[in-house]
Amino acid sequence: MIISLMAARSDNNVIGNNAEIPWKAEGEQLLFKAMTYNHWLLVGRKTFEAMGMLPDRKYAVVSSSLKEQISEDVCFFKSVDAALGYLSDKTGLVIVSGGGQIYAETISRVDVIHLSVIHCEAKGNVFFPAIPEKFKMVFSQDFRSNIDYTYQIWTR
Ligand SMILES: NC(=O)c1ccc[n+]([C@@H]2O[C@H](COP(=O)([O-])OP(=O)(O)OC[C@H]3O[C@@H](n4cnc5c(N)ncnc54)[C@H](OP(=O)(O)O)[C@@H]3O)[C@@H](O)[C@H]2O)c1
Secondary structure, eight states: OEEEEEEEEETTOEEEBTTBOSOOOTTHHHHHHHHHTTSEEEEEHHHHHHHOOOTTOEEEEEOSSSOOBOOSSEEEESSHHHHHHHHHTTOSEEEEOOOHHHHHHHGGGOSEEEEEEESSOOOOSEEOOOOOTTOEEEEEEEEOSSSOEEEEEEEO
């Protein structure tokens, strides 16, 4: 199973402020929507509660406080390993979709990172982890918007 990670961070490395994403870069979310369509997303409980469910995606939610539960579209697991173990029998691709805790716990084991760098200094209290040195940027494209951003792909 390929483990992919998708995130957007500001120039100063912020990904969130409490439950919110503290910017609105028009168009940027289209990348996320296109890439995740019909796929399994791995998220932390806080991101799941904040984002809700997009249609046509399946969610594996990690939480120590919620009961383990398996269903067609949303599953709850006690650990990242339990979630990945279950998904490896179900799918060839999972997309790690936040938030800060889940990125930090998985970044060293993902195969590919899709990162939007939003060109602003955002105020926030949740940060993107350092990208391990084994990753190299293989693609970068700048986009003009109300807030400019750069879409990058990093692989091992
Ligand atoms: N910019 C972006 O691309 C992006 C994307 C997604 C989210 N975000 C932002 O990220 C922020 C949320 O991130 P966050 O770090 O606060 O929370 P999070 O990673 O979404 O969720 C944290 C929760 O996940 C569960 N969890 C994490 N690791 C676990 C483990 N090893 N075992 C069991 N449960 C585990 C725990 O749930 P329990 O407390 O239930 O145990 C924990 O409280 C928000 O601001 C959101 O807007 C940004």
